[in-house]
Amino acid sequence: MAKILGLDLGTNSIGWAIVDKDGSEFSLVDKGVRIFSEGVKSEKGIESSRAAERTGFRSARKIKFRRKLRKYETLKVLSENNMCPLSVEEVIEWRKSGFKKYPLNPEFIAWLRTDDDKNINPYYFRDKSSKQKASLLEVGRAFYHIAQRRGFLSNRLDPSAEGVIEQHKPGLEDIIENVSTMTELQLELTDYFQDRDLIERKATDLDDGEKKIKTLYNSFLKTIKDNPKDFEKTKTILHERLNKKEDLGAVKQKIGEISQAMKLGNYTTLGQYFFSLYNKAKIRNQYTAREEHYLSEFEVICLVQGIDGIIATEKLPEKRYFGLAKELYKAIFFQRPLKSQKGLIGKCTFEKSKSRCAVSHPDFEEYRMLCFINTIKIKTPNDETLRFLTNEERLKITPKFFRKKDNFNFEDLAKELVPSGGKYAFYKSSTAASVNYLFNYSLNSSVSGCVVSTSFKNALGEDWKTKIYSYETLYKNGESVTRNLDYNDLWHLISVSTSDLYLQEFAKDKLKLDDKKAVLFSKIKLKKDFASLSVTAINKIN
16 A cells, blocks of 8 residues: 655645555545745736845835935035035034934025025026036035936946947948948948848847847838939938937937927026926926936036036046046946846856856857857768868858858858859758758758957957057056056956947057047947856867
8 A cells, every 4th residue: 555645736825635545446545735825926916026026125225325325425525615515524424324314404404495486496506507607505506416316327238129229320320421322322231231130031030129220221221212313312311210219219219309409499508408497397207318418517517617627628537527527527427337247157067167158259259150160061062971071161161250240041151162053952951852062051040150259350450369459557556557458358348348438438549449440349249148168168179
C-alpha cells in the first residue's frame, strides 16, 4: 500500500488530498485547502506587483530628498553671496537636521512668500532680473525658483522610440544640404536608409522606432516624385518634413509649443513668458526644457545683472562657466549620474570571475562575425559535398559585415561567393537540384552586422583599431599627465556618456577630429544587451 499526495496550486490557494493506493484501488485518507492572500495587488480588476508599488514609493522619497539637496546647495551659494536672507550657518543647520528643521527666519519666510496684490511672486522676479538691474535678494529669489523647476533634460542613453527621428536628423540634413542634383539626392537618401536595413523589411518585422524611420523614407520619396523639376522646393519640403513636430516625443512636442509661443510673443526668457501668463493661464505642470529654457534664462539673468563667469565661445559647462556663475550653475543644474548597474551583469561562461561582454563591443562583433563565417559551407561545381570556406572566400565576404545594417540576409554573402550569373540556393530547398551553388544557410537567414565597428571606422578612419590617441590633461593639484586612449577606452566613454555635446567636444578637442567626424562620433549608439562570454575570453579565442 502506498500513499499519494495530490496538489492543486492556485494563485491564492493550495488544494491537497492524500489517497491510499492498494493495487488498482484508491481510498481517500484526507483532503483540504490552504487559502492565502495573492502575491499581487489588485484594484478594479487590474493586477500590479507589490514590489513595484514599494519601488514607486522609494523612488518618490529619493526624488524628494534630492530636490531638497538641490535647494540646500542653491541656498548655500545664495547666502554666501548675500542673495538670500539666511546666513550660511542657518542653511548648514537645516542640512544637519536631515532637512527636518526648516529655517524659520522671518526675513527668509517673507522672501519666499508671494503677494498678488503687491505683484510679488517668483515669476515677477525672474521677469525683472532678465530685463533690468535688480537687488541681490530679488535676483536670488529668481535663481532659487529656477532651482525648484529647472525642466526636462534629454538623455542620449534613453533607448525609447520617442523622438527617434531626432537621432537621424544630423545625417539626413547633411545629405539634403550637400547634394547638388535631384538624382544625387534620391541615391544618397536610398543608400542612407538601405544601410539601416529598413527598405525591404516588412512592417511586422520593425519596432516602433524603425516604423517611424521607414515612414519618413516613404514620405521623402513621395516628395521627390511630386516635385521632379524643382530641386530647391524639394529640399525645403524635406527640411519641413524632417522637423515635423508630430515626429517628436510627447515631451518634446510640448517643449516645442512653449518655445514657439515665446518666439511669437517676443519673450527672451521662459520667466518673461510665464509672468505674462500669471493669473491668466496655466503655468504649472507644463513640459519645459532644461537647456533650451532654464539654462538660457540663467545666462540671460547673469548677463543683465553683471555676474561674470560665462565664456560664450565655450560649449561644455566645465569650460563655459567660472567664478560665481559656475557655483550657481553647479548648485542649480547639477544632475546626479544614474547608479551603475554593472554589478548585475552575469559572469562569463569560461572566465567565472569576469563579467560578460556587451554585444556592442567591437571585440564581440568581430568574434560573432568570425563564428558565423566559420560555420558557412558551400558546394561549387568543383565540389562533391558541402565544404567550409577557403581563406580567399572568407576575405570576400568580410566587408559585408562592416556596414550600417544591424542585420542583413545571408543572400548578401552568397552573392559575393557566387560568380556573376551563377545560380545558388539552400541545399535543402526545392530548387537545390537545379542550381550550381549550394549553401548550408537559407538565403533569408538573418546575419548580424558589425554596426559599432563600422561607426568607429567612419568617424576615426580605417586604422581605428590600432590607433592610439594621446592628450595632455591636469590633475586637481595642477600636475600635468599624458593620457593614451585606444578604441576600448573610446567605446567605454560612449557607453557611459549622457551628452552628445560632451562627446562632440571631446572628439574635436582630444581626438582632433573635424566637425563632421566629431558629430558622427557623438551619434554612435550602443545596444544594452550582453553576450555569454567576457572580453578576456573573446580576445583569447579571437
